[in-house]
Amino acid sequence: MEPANQQSPSVRPRRVALSSGNGSGSGSGSGSGRKNGSDNVKVWFVDVSVNGQRLKTLARVERHSDGTFLLPTTTWAEARLAPPQKSRVLGDGSPAFALNDVTRANWNLNAKTQSLEINVPAKAFVPSTLGDRGMLAEPPPRPPPGILLNYDAAVSQVQNAAQPTGGVALEAVLFNGFGSFVTSGLVRYDGHANEAYRLDSFWRYDFPHRMAAVVVGDTVGASGGWSRPARYAGVRFGRDFSMRPGFVTAPQLSLAGEATLPSTVDVLVDNARRYSQPVQPGPFDLTNVPMTSGAGEVNLVVRDLLGRETVVTQSYYQSPRLLAPGLSDYSFEAGWLRRGYGVSDSYDKDPFGAITWRQGLNPNLTGEVRLELQPDRQATGIDLNGLLGHWAAARLAVATSSQKIPGGGTETGQMMQFGLERSAAGKGISLQYERASRDFSPFGEALLTSAHTADVLGQRPRETLFLGVGGTLQGKLSGGLNYVQRLRWSGETVEAVGASLSWSAWQRARFHLSLNKRLDNDREWRAAFSVHIPLGNGVSSSARVERNSEGTTTSTVTAQRNPPAGPGLGWNIEASQHDSSQARAGLQYNTSNAELSADASTRRGGDWALRLGGRGSVGWLAGVPFASRPVGQGSFAVVEVGGVPGVPVKRSNQVVAYTNADGKAFIPRLVPWLNNQIEIDPIDLPLNVEVHETTKPVTPYPRSGALVKFDLRRTRQALLTLVQPDGEAVPAGARVRLLPDGPEFLTGRRGKVWLTDLSSARQQIQVRWNGSHGCLLILDVPESKDGSPGLLGPLTCTSPKP
DSSP states (O other): OOOTTOOOTTSOOOEEEOOOTTOEEEEESSOOOEEETTTTEEEEEEEEEETTEEOSSOEEEEEOTTSOEEEEHHHHHHTTBOOOSSOEEOTTSOEEEEGGGSTTOEEEEETTTTEEEEEOOGGGBOOEEESOOOOOOOOOOOOOSEEEEEEEEEEEEETTOSSOEEEEEEEEEEEETTEEEEEEEEEEEOSSOEEEEEEEEEEEEEEGGGTEEEEEEEEEOOOTTTSOOOEEEEEEEEEOGGGSTTOOOSOOEEEEEEESSOEEEEEEETTEEEEEEEEOSEEEEEEEEOOOSEEEEEEEEEEETTOOEEEEEEEEEEOTTOOOTTOEEEEEEEEEEEESTTTOOEEOSSOEEEEEEEEEEETTEEEEEEEEEETTEEEEEEEEEEEETTTEEEEEEEEEEEEEOTTSOEEEEEEEEEEEEEEETTEEEEEEEEEEOTTOOOTTOOOOOTTTHHHHHHTSEEEEEEEEEEEEEETTEEEEEEEEEEEETTSOEEEEEEEEEEEEETTTEEEEEEEEEEOSSSOOEEEEEEEEEEEETTEEEEEEEEEETTSOEEEEEEEEEOOOSSSEEEEEEEEEOOTTOSEEEEEEEEOSSOEEEEEEEEOTTSOEEEEEEEEEEEEEETTEEEEESOOTTSEEEEEEOTTOTTOEEEETTEEEEEOOTTSEEEEEEEOTTSOEEEEEOGGGSOTTEEESOSEEEEOOOTTEEEEEEOOEEEOEEEEEEEEOTTSOBOOTTOEEEETTTOOEEEOOGGGEEEEEEEOSSOEEEEEEETTTEEEEEEEOOOOOSSSOOEEEEEEEOOSOOO
């Protein structure tokens, strides 16, 4: 058999067709391959290139007498070619596919260079999917037991008042792995007597993997599209998308493209690059393309290795009212409605139940249904939100209610809402319309009684119309117009129109002009002009002039400096022509433990008033009591560093605390549900302290704390100098082992070696070098009080060889 790359000098090379059908190919050399068996199968071992990209692995290829050209499946997979439906077998028994089965495939076999060049269209490759599929992350661990008390206190003194007035708002939180219990209240002193009110008391348990939560106690229900929220005491189970920051609930755009060579895909949204990623040859789908609300345009730019670009352009319209297909938002509620929140503590005697369910039906339509059930009232309705092509978003809601009336009988009413919105290129327009019959009873309305039925019915809304348009007019100039009309069944009418202009000048100065005019019987108007000028270093100033239909002109000038994010001082001053306050000044001082404020003001006639305030949080977690600036609905952490005091602890690359004598530190102002990075710098640690991890991620729950432990430990260390009997240093690279089974260390220059993990008593070591040299030594390592290592030696290696 003649080798494939060998030919007679007298024979001129010719091109030989190797395949037929869907593919075509050619080979050079009269000896085109090694024959295998009686089937006239020719075999080559070649380097394979696909669309100019050389594969790493040498491939066995075969050409059969019927023109079929086979490649092993391993080569097929390395090239990322989509496998045909029919599989074949090579002569050595390994599986293969035929190039003839690939549509529009061409190949060229060069017997001299033992190479195979294949050219296929992009559709011949395995498709790729790019982009975030929106998979849920692992839920964070439950918090350890802890206590948190948020407070906001203030006391005021007015001239000529016999007694000061004051109050404090309190919120206590008990949390652990079974959720959090929260209770809040308000205590006020009016100069004569104290008053105390309970605000909310509830228990909450979160299900992060489902983005849902259950609340038992005082809470606020969902309103749905056409109803309204109401405070009640009972139970609620519903969605909470805030548990996954960055989770996009709206439908996302998907783009498709293809590449014949390894390429880079860039996504430009409104000419701003939002995404860039390499892509392998073949068709690809780009899912969850980031978009902005309103109308826009997406450009998909595919750039291959040769610099050739392919651009795909697609228009879109995105509305935050829509849900992605298959995504649902829901709320199940039951309990008793509350009345007089913050003033009295009363509940309806009859319970209620409500269900709200929103569902993304397709990328252009989201539907919602809501059902409200009470012994004397029932209501149901639907809400549809959809897109009008790539032009605008529309909304339509209809609802009906039925309620028993005093004296017997039932009233039944209907309500309809319609909305149309368009936003594009920095401009927008919005139209909202609502109409309800007199007998439509809103959720949470006061119960009808014979004594005040007419008053309640008269206050019900009859018709509401809002029309607004605004956006960028030219350059840095923006403005808007709006019109609103509201009618009640009592005949009360509110009709008003407003206009505004805003522009920037002088670097960062901002000007604003507004005019509001009542068109109903009131006929009053109000105009205002203001300017805001940042002065640098956190200092800004502003001025405002306002005039109304009564001919009154009020001017106000202010200057302020906001307090820093950490400890520091902020201030503000104000001068005004307003009767209630002609001059005012205030200070706010932030410490690590609280926020303190003081304000003073004077009024016309020389009257003055003073106010002092303080806000913060105190609590306990993992045996650590703490006092900090307000935690509120945020989160915090207690860091343990193995009992090492004075260690700086960082959050977002900034030092926020130092460990106490027990090696613990309190870290405030963590963001719930986000991956907060807590870190320590090993440079700041004593030399006798070892740390295995310097950064710990923590994802806390709201109104709770997390325990972060760093594995730090103290070790006894020493710098040892070893010499030989002749006074020469032990050669570099000698092995020093701690006995009986400790770690091994290598000596450096001048016989020096750094030893760690030494025993607290006498430490025996073994020294070896050059195979046959060595000794045994016993070290007495002194204890270091400041963490510095012990200095030992020089010690002579004279003991018997180990």
